[in-house]
Amino acid sequence: MSLSLSKTLKTAAVALALCALPAMAAADTYTIDPSHTYPNFKIDHLGFSTLHGRFNKTTGRMSMDRAKGTGSVEIVIDAASIDTGHGKRDDHLRSPDFFNVMEFPQITFTSDTVKYVGEGATVTGDLTIMGVTRSVTLEVPRINCGTHPFNKKEVCGFNATTRIKRSDFGMNYGLPGIGDEVSLDIEVEAFKD
Amino acid sequence: MESFLAQPPVQSALAPFVASLVLAVALLRAPARWQGLAIVAGLLLAVLLILGPALTPLTSTRKIVVASLGLPLLAMALDLSPLRWRTGVGIVVFAAVLALLWVLWPVLMRGAPGEDVLLGGGLALYVAALLMVFARLGQCCARLAGAALGVAVATGVAAVLAASALYGQLAFALAAAVGGLTALRLWRPGLEGGAGCFGLGGAMAVAVPLALLGASASVYARLPVMALPLLALSPLLALAPLATQRPAWLRVVVAGLLSLAPSAGAVYLTWQVAGAGAAGY
Secondary structure (H helix, E strand, C coil), rough: HHHHHHHHHHHHHHHHHHHHHHHHHCCEEECHHHHHHHEEEEEEEEECEEEEEECEEEEEEEEEECCCCEEEEEEEEEEEECCCCCCHHHHHCCCCCCCCCCCCEEEEEEEEEEEEEEEECEEEEEEEEEEEEEEEEEEECCCEEEEEECCCCCCEEEEEEEEEEEHHHHHCCCCCEEEEEEEEEEEEEEEEE | CCCHCCCHHHHHHHHHHHHHHHHHCCCCCCCCHHCCCHHHHHHHHHHHHHCCCCCCCCCCCHHHHHHHHHHHHHHHHHCCCCCHHHHHHHHHHHHHHHHHHHHHHHHHHHHHHHHEEEEEHHHHHHHHHHHHHCCCHCCCHHHHHHHHHHHHHHHHHHHHHHHCHHHHHHHHHHHHHHHHHHHHHHHHCCCCCCCCCHHHHHHHHHHHHHHHHHHHHHHHHCCCCCHHHHHHHHHHHHHCCCCCCCCCCHHHHHHHHHHHHHHHHHHHHHHHHCCCCCCCC
């Protein structure tokens, strides 16, 4: 009788432990791949055309836990790495007229909430440009995860988009000739830690 | 109207010139030491048109604006006080150096300790030198007007070449404001010799923004540091003896041309280092 009870108790304990495993599992953490992560932007130029540019140096980390519906993103952009394909214009953009990169060397985004929607997500967080922080929402239509075919590491990638007004961040020079609204399209790839 | 006011020539030339002229006319009967307010008014209008009225976020550029508008008022108050002239100059120079450190603080904070002292100390010397020379020039009105026009235009061109059209616009606006006041003083001969004396307030209304713009452009834009001694030398040449019996307008022109010589060197140096800057595309 006691042997049967002991066996039952052990079985129950194992079953309970198995049920608890998903709850105890930590979120997957990722390190941003700087060579495949680029914040791109576009802005109206004097009403004639749309200027495209990007920042070439980005670092950061993110975490994802789809089961729990949680996640986080932290991105740090080197403001001086701005690149619009024209050296003189890039110097101008780095100057006090626009990003003033000597005074504000970094642009950062830190998420508050991540809401998984279908195959993608909506990420709300704080974007800080030139020392000014504003809440923005990034739309991520699809998160793609898998094994990298060359280095065999687990990787996740997505594109996150949003629109901001540069004047909200104190960048007023050249308005209204150079547009106020800026479209952001951030391509991200990150390797699992 | 909005698109008209958004034009850089309006923001940096027409508007500050007219604002300065209007206030100078309003202050015609006031003591000459108040005339510097016309320059402050011209610069203030340009700032409102270019940057807008907001003081936040308090970036380095807005700090330059605050100091450029506030310190001349301090100088005017000191000029009207019983304090000796040299004491007043010393106080304003000290305040301007503090303002410079305030403007450059984010960069100084990040640098290595030795680098901070070298950078901050060197630029403080530049600011102090420029202010003291302009304070000296303020006692001879045609010289101050000529030197102010020459150095302001050169600083503006150098700033644009150094990739900051904003700094350039502010320097050009200063030149336009000086031009407005000078034009009135030349038009009404007999008022304190034609190009009237601006006093310490007027001298600082010119010197403080030029000093802060030049120093900041060497840190936040691409103005080569070696251009600063040339810009500091420029107003010194305007101290050369000018025949007082010559017409005031001629003395203004000669002082301006004398101060342009080393300024042109600063512009050339900047062109060599930074290329065409903000004007190049």
